[in-house]
Amino acid sequence: AQKVTQAQTEISVVEKEDVTLDCVYETRDTTYYLFWYKQPPSGELVFLIRRNSFDEQNEISGRYSWNFQKSTSSFNFTITASQVVDSAVYFCALSVPEAVRGGADGLTFGKGTHLIIQP
Amino acid sequence: DAGVTQSPTHLIKTRGQQVTLRCSPKSGHDTVSWYQQALGQGPQFIFQYYEEEERQRGNFPDRFSGHQFPNYSSELNVNALLLGDSALYLCASRTGNSYEQYFGPGTRLTVT
Numbered sequence: 001a002q003k004v005t006q007a008q009t010e011i012s013v014v015e016k017e018d019v020t021l022d023c024v025y026e027t028r029d030t031t032y033y034l035f036w037y038k039q040p041p042s043g044e045l046v047f048l049i050r051r052n053s054f055d056e057q058n059e060i061s062g063r064y065s066w067n068f069q070k071s072t073s074s075f076n077f078t079i080t081a082s083q084v085v086d087s088a089v090y091f092c093a094l095s096v097p098e099a100v101r102g103g104a105d106g107l108t109f110g111k112g113t114h115l116i117i118q119p
Numbered sequence: 120d121a122g123v124t125q126s127p128t129h130l131i132k133t134r135g136q137q138v139t140l141r142c143s144p145k146s147g148h149d150t151v152s153w154y155q156q157a158l159g160q161g162p163q164f165i166f167q168y169y170e171e172e173e174r175q176r177g178n179f180p181d182r183f184s185g186h187q188f189p190n191y192s193s194e195l196n197v198n199a200l201l202l203g204d205s206a207l208y209l210c211a212s213r214t215g216n217s218y219e220q221y222f223g224p225g226t227r228l229t230v231t
Binding site for chain 2: 050
């Protein structure tokens with residue numbers, strides 16, 4: 001069974017501060033995918049990034065960066081110079097594609113971190 | 120290019136009734152998954168459909184069933200509704216060779 005833990009329930013920072021959202025995962029499988037999604041008040045989950053278990057390179061996309069460390073089973077997300085528009089609930093998720101079922105890959109989500117950026 | 124669409128947007132049902140929710144995947148996507156998101160929680164995987172068959176199921180009772188049509192659209196059916204079924208129901212789609220799931224806006228189901 002898989003598990004994703006987002007220990008930070010809510011984070012509040014002032015605009016322009018950097019903020020890191022933590023994600024710790026559990027799986028016994030060697031092949032898996034990790035994701036981050038953003039859920040604004042409108043409710044629709046917005047895909048941010050996917051990482052596979054064989055690629056530990058950190059990634060940067062504009063103000064967003066991700067730090068994947070298999071040694072600690074963590075996949076943390078940092079927003080640099082935060083903006084009010086970054087306010088949302090952020091979810092970390094894990095999938096373990098089933099090779100015997102053509103890659104069936106239901107996502108296991110954490111409980112989310114509510115990020116509040118104050119102006 | 121239309122994304123994932125879901126209908127209806129909101130729905131109110133009475134305990135014991137049955138409900139059907141609908142999802143149209145993003146153009147070019149053939150795999151559809153359904154998730155239930157209770158208030159303040161992360162989404163929970165219900166099941167996934169591919170080639171009109173359920174190929175993976177989460178920890179949900181048989182009251183939850185689904186269907187995928189030849190055009191890849193999908194329905195989620197819930198029988199004998201309970202108060203605890205009140206939630207946002209999300210549909211996600213992807214192509215067969217990609218593991219990036221794209222989500223629709225969801226259907227907010229309220230059971231009274």
